[in-house]
Amino acid sequence: MSGDAARDLEEWIPRLITLWRQQRAARTKGPRPPPRGRHVEEAPSAKLTPQEIKEVGAGIKRLSHGLTRERELAGAKYMDDPALLGAYLLFYWPVSYAQSRSLLSELPARPRSLLDLGSGPGPLAFAGIDAGARETIAADRSKPALELARQLAIASSESLGTREWSPERPLPEGTFDVITMGHVLNELFAGDVEKRAALVERVLERLKPGGSLVVMEPALRDTSRALLQVRDVLVAKGYAVRAPCLFRGACPALIKPSDWCHAERPWRMPALTEALARSASLHKESLKMSYLVLAPKGEAWAEPPKGRVLRIVSEALEGKGRQRFMGCGPEGRIGLALQDKHRNPGNEKFFHLQRGEVIRIGGVLEEKGDGAGLSDQSTVELVARAGQAVPKP
Numbered sequence: 001m002s003g004d005a006a007r008d009l010e011e012w013i014p015r016l017i018t019l020w021r022q023q024r025a026a027r028t029k030g031p032r033p034p035p036r037g038r039h040v041e042e043a044p045s046a047k048l049t050p051q052e053i054k055e056v057g058a059g060i061k062r063l064s065h066g067l068t069r070e071r072e073l074a075g076a077k078y079m080d081d082p083a084l085l086g087a088y089l090l091f092y093w094p095v096s097y098a099q100s101r102s103l104l105s106e107l108p109a110r111p112r113s114l115l116d117l118g119s120g121p122g123p124l125a126f127a128g129i130d131a132g133a134r135e136t137i138a139a140d141r142s143k144p145a146l147e148l149a150r151q152l153a154i155a156s157s158e159s160l161g162t163r164e165w166s167p168e169r170p171l172p173e174g175t176f177d178v179i180t181m182g183h184v185l186n187e188l189f190a191g192d193v194e195k196r197a198a199l200v201e202r203v204l205e206r207l208k209p210g211g212s213l214v215v216m217e218p219a220l221r222d223t224s225r226a227l228l229q230v231r232d233v234l235v236a237k238g239y240a241v242r243a244p245c246l247f248r249g250a251c252p253a254l255i256k257p258s259d260w261c262h263a264e265r266p267w268r269m270p271a272l273t274e275a276l277a278r279s280a281s282l283h284k285e286s287l288k289m290s291y292l293v294l295a296p297k298g299e300a301w302a303e304p305p306k307g308r309v310l311r312i313v314s315e316a317l318e319g320k321g322r323q324r325f326m327g328c329g330p331e332g333r334i335g336l337a338l339q340d341k342h343r344n345p346g347n348e349k350f351f352h353l354q355r356g357e358v359i360r361i362g363g364v365l366e367e368k369g370d371g372a373g374l375s376d377q378s379t380v381e382l383v384a385r386a387g388q389a390v391p392k393p
């Protein structure tokens with residue numbers, strides 16, 4: 001995530017805390033009586049108290065369990081439970097905001113108009129606004145979540161439209177430069193891939209020419225594979241993927257049931273997230289998500305950069321005396337390996353690769369069916385960092 005995005009996020013944190021406290025006060029005590037006589041209001045602390053952290057931490061644990069482990073909350077109306085909505089606002093909102101900023105930076109153009117579907121309290125909508133969107137609509141079925149999004153718009157003096165929406169209802173009017181769907185697809189249609197793909201296709205009709213649909217999902221094997229299945233339906237129908245795929249065929253990560261594909265990006269974790277993650281025994285040191293950026297119907301796939309290019313789709317893999325990664329490019333998904341003894345300035349980059357980076361390799365020593373062995377004659381060059389648009393040839 002860029003320095004600007006990290007600074008923008010820090011500005012949201014006190015607003016989130018203030019709003020959470022207001023909501024909590026309203027539901028536990030009713031509205032506070034106005035102060036009597038001369039009264040100097042103490043500025044509310046921008047940090048949660050230990051008691052508040054404990055309370056929110058309990059909500060985060062319920063959410064995390066229900067959305068990522070047993071998944072009994074996926075598809076349920078958890079945003080209408082004030083304690084869970086509050087936990088979402090303080091913990092998942094900043095994470096989704098940061099994830100979204102790091103994906104929006106990958107788009108070919110800054111969005112002017114943006115529709116956020118399944119917005120919840122609007123982290124992706126506000127990420128879009130901070131990335132330059134001027135006309136933004138947040139749409140969700142949860143009225144309380146939309147109300148929080150409206151309150152955040154007031155607190156930040158930003159303009160945001162809200163609409164009640166669910167997949168069986170028509171989409172909000174208009175066409176948009178960017179449409180986002182953050183962590184919502186996996187909650188729809190009880191896993192039915194065809195229905196999800198049909199919804200995504202309807203959504204794609206609402207993009208302006210050159211626009212982008214950004215679908216972001218949790219970095220879990222099952223939700224990631226389900227997203228890849230939706231991708232394959234759309235790719236088979238001729239839609240182009242802007243990111244992360246360079247391969248235009250059926251996704252090779254679906255061949256083996258144990259494979260999947262996700263992004264991992266560094267971020268400057270806000271102190272609030274750190275404290276709450278500790279309290280809920282969760283880890284958020286990096287941003288992990290699965291994602292897909294789709295182009296509107298009729299737009300061709302972008303030509304890949306010249307040479308043999310691959311996106312790194314794994315972390316560094318164990319290997320005795322050698323470095324290994326998985327790469328995925330126009331040729332498909334392949335293993336890449338380079339022995340320590342062949343390390344030199346021309347291939348040094350191979351030893352520092354990050355998931356999501358796009359590289360160009362040259363001078364491969366050994367071609368195997370499912371991989372490429374690099375040598376001291378090989379070159380490794382960075383083409384695009386993770387979160388950067390891949391340059392045109």
Ligand SMILES: C[S@@+](CC[C@H](N)C(=O)[O-])C[C@H]1O[C@@H](n2cnc3c(N)ncnc32)[C@H](O)[C@@H]1O
Binds near residue numbers: 140
């Ligand atoms: C995990 S939250 C994601 C919120 C936000 N987009 C983000 O990425 O942080 C999923 C959202 O999808 C919404 N959602 C779930 N099922 C829905 C449905 N059938 N119709 C509309 N929204 C739905 C929920 O209300 C919730 O706000």
